[in-house]
Amino acid sequence: MSNNRIYIFDTTLRDGEQSPGVSLNVQEKLEIAQQLARLGVDVIEAGFPIASPGDFQAVKTIAERVKGPVIAGLCRATREDIDAGWEALKGAESPRIHTFIATSDIHLKYKLQRSREEVLEQAVAAVKYAKQFCSDVEFSAEDASRSDLDYLCTVVEKVIDAGATVVNLPDTVGYAIPDEFGRFIKAIMERVPNIHRARLSVHCHNDLGLAVANSLAAILNGATQIEGAINGIGERAGNASLEEIIMALYTKKAFYQKEVAVNYQEIYRTSRLVSSLTGMVVQPNKAIVGKNAFAHEAGIHQDGVLKERTTYEIMKPELIGIYKSNLVLGKHSGRHAFSEKLKEMGFELSGEELDKAFRRFKELADKKKEVTDDDIEALIKDEVWAIPERFRLNYLYFASGTRLIPTATVGVAIEGVVFEDAGTGDGPVDAAFHVVDKITGLQGELLEYKLNAVTGGKDALGEVIVRVRVNGRTYVGRGVSTDIVEASVRAYINALNKADFDRIRNNNNSSSDQRGQ
Ligand SMILES: CC(=O)SCCNC(=O)CCNC(=O)[C@H](O)C(C)(C)COP(=O)(O)OP(=O)(O)OC[C@H]1O[C@@H](n2cnc3c(N)ncnc32)[C@H](O)[C@@H]1OP(=O)(O)O
Numbered sequence: 001m002s003n004n005r006i007y008i009f010d011t012t013l014r015d016g017e018q019s020p021g022v023s024l025n026v027q028e029k030l031e032i033a034q035q036l037a038r039l040g041v042d043v044i045e046a047g048f049p050i051a052s053p054g055d056f057q058a059v060k061t062i063a064e065r066v067k068g069p070v071i072a073g074l075c076r077a078t079r080e081d082i083d084a085g086w087e088a089l090k091g092a093e094s095p096r097i098h099t100f101i102a103t104s105d106i107h108l109k110y111k112l113q114r115s116r117e118e119v120l121e122q123a124v125a126a127v128k129y130a131k132q133f134c135s136d137v138e139f140s141a142e143d144a145s146r147s148d149l150d151y152l153c154t155v156v157e158k159v160i161d162a163g164a165t166v167v168n169l170p171d172t173v174g175y176a177i178p179d180e181f182g183r184f185i186k187a188i189m190e191r192v193p194n195i196h197r198a199r200l201s202v203h204c205h206n207d208l209g210l211a212v213a214n215s216l217a218a219i220l221n222g223a224t225q226i227e228g229a230i231n232g233i234g235e236r237a238g239n240a241s242l243e244e245i246i247m248a249l250y251t252k253k254a255f256y257q258k259e260v261a262v263n264y265q266e267i268y269r270t271s272r273l274v275s276s277l278t279g280m281v282v283q284p285n286k287a288i289v290g291k292n293a294f295a296h297e298a299g300i301h302q303d304g305v306l307k308e309r310t311t312y313e314i315m316k317p318e319l320i321g322i323y324k325s326n327l328v329l330g331k332h333s334g335r336h337a338f339s340e341k342l343k344e345m346g347f348e349l350s351g352e353e354l355d356k357a358f359r360r361f362k363e364l365a366d367k368k369k370e371v372t373d374d375d376i377e378a379l380i381k382d383e384v385w386a387i388p389e390r391f392r393l394n395y396l397y398f399a400s401g402t403r404l405i406p407t408a409t410v411g412v413a414i415e416g417v418v419f420e421d422a423g424t425g426d427g428p429v430d431a432a433f434h435v436v437d438k439i440t441g442l443q444g445e446l447l448e449y450k451l452n453a454v455t456g457g458k459d460a461l462g463e464v465i466v467r468v469r470v471n472g473r474t475y476v477g478r479g480v481s482t483d484i485v486e487a488s489v490r491a492y493i494n495a496l497n498k499a500d501f502d503r504i505r506n507n508n509n510s511s512s513d514q515r516g517q
């Protein structure tokens with residue numbers, strides 16, 4: 001293995017899921033983990049197993065089913081957390097227990113209410129305990145960048161003696177700045193005598209917008225594992241954005257002289273999948289994966305790019321899987337062209353998925369002259385990345401206006417049988433949602449509603465993302481249509497399907513628990 005290698009630790013499913021409002025179910029987490037494995041990250045932090053039965057199940061499922069990357073689970077420095085973590089992780093090809101405790105005085109005094117000696121002892125005990133189950137143990141010194149350096153060096157040295165294979169130094173509150181963080185990593189490398197027996201990792205938050213810059217400064221000073229999340233999602237202002245770090249290392253290879261082992265072609269697709277399932281829309285001007293990242297608006301730039309792309313492009317969009325296709329699809333296109341287009345776009349669909357997607361494509365092509373790649377991607381997300389659907393929109397009729405009470409009549413198929421009802425509301429969307437609640441028997445509380453146009457023009461597909469609370473849990477739903485009321489109802493039904501999926505799974509789990517008693 002080259003000693004220039006940088007290991008990519010993805011925490012989209014753990015810290016990324018700590019983004020306010022994001023809640024992924026087991027199926028969605030598995031789908032993201034499978035895509036992360038295709039992307040080729042070295043480690044997937046699949047969750048925090050003791051946090052909830054759902055998180056435990058997600059880590060266990062990913063550990064058993066996702067091959068390739070190391071699968072890690074986060075645990076506080078306690079036996080209960082580590083027991084739950086190992087129980088979830090033990091089916092993995094390459095499991096890693098990731099245990100942590102804070103080392104800064106501010107966290108010790110106010111949060112943990114323990115002395116430095118007690119925390120040092122607890123850290124060492126946790127690593128030793130984890131080591132009994134798993135040879136690969138990562139230790140994180142939470143709030144490392146605000147910790148006393150002498151004390152931190154002692155903690156790092158002792159946890160390595162206790163068997164930690166990776167030591168992670170997070171900038172938990174995004175307080176560091178690049179030069180300072182680089183010097184901090186250098187000091188650890190110089191002052192901890194056994195540091196070369198472990199891999200040194202960093203985990204930077206983005207409160208000052210410096211998470212990527214700090215991670216790169218750490219690489220220059222000896223860190224060989226970088227933690228972050230796709231699209232930079234995560235607690236508060238988020239984590240270091242992995243795609244930005246990966247592409248900085250690639251584009252400035254002559255400077256960094258470091259290698260990662262990812263499959264660059266999967267970057268864009270991973271970003272879109274994460275955005276779609278979390279409901280966290282990627283800002284258009286986001287580096288690497290934003291809609292405008294490779295768009296040229298100004299005449300002088302366009303002229304330059306037409307003459308020679310490198311005048312204004314430092315990366316090729318194709319490298320990260322942004323495709324440009326010559327196949328123009330419309331209502332006269334057939335299955336062959338459609339399936340060819342999907343292949344070009346990197347989608348691998350089963351026969352049944354292809355049938356569903358093709359049906360929706362034809363419906364759309366009837367309404368829209370040219371169906372763009374963005375439209376197709378939106379349809380695929382709607383049809384194929386949706387979780388199993390017990391409820392399906394069959395038809396929708398609504399009436400509203402300045403002097404009308406908005407009313408909606410909706411037909412929803414439940415396991416193939418169509419039920420219909422009608423109702424009123426504050427607007428047609430609200431009316432339709434009430435009717436869907438009546439038919440499905442679920443009570444959804446709408447927390448957030450977002451509408452985006454997938455493409456430009458009057459016939460653009462509208463994409464609606466909703467966050468809905470059902471039985472105390474939040475679900476993200478997504479729907480697309482050229483009609484925004486229909487897109488809204490599809491999104492709402494998508495969220496209710498996720499709630500229903502959880503309800504059925506929880507019922508199955510509790511009846512099998514009862515059988516086990
Ligand atoms: C920096 C990070 O991102 S760390 C990861 C943060 N992620 C999360 O917290 C999401 C998942 N968390 C949860 O579901 C819950 O917080 C749980 C299940 C872990 C714990 O829930 P609860 O038992 O109700 O405790 P609560 O969250 O209120 O408080 C945390 C407790 O853990 C203690 N604690 C915090 N970190 C650690 C640690 N690394 N090791 C040991 N104990 C810790 C706190 O001191 C507090 O203990 P106290 O109850 O004795 O005061």
Ligand SMILES: CC(C)C(=O)C(=O)O
Pocket residue numbers: 015100140141142143168170171172173203205
């Ligand atoms: C637990 C650690 C890795 C963390 O998430 C942080 O410090 O931000």
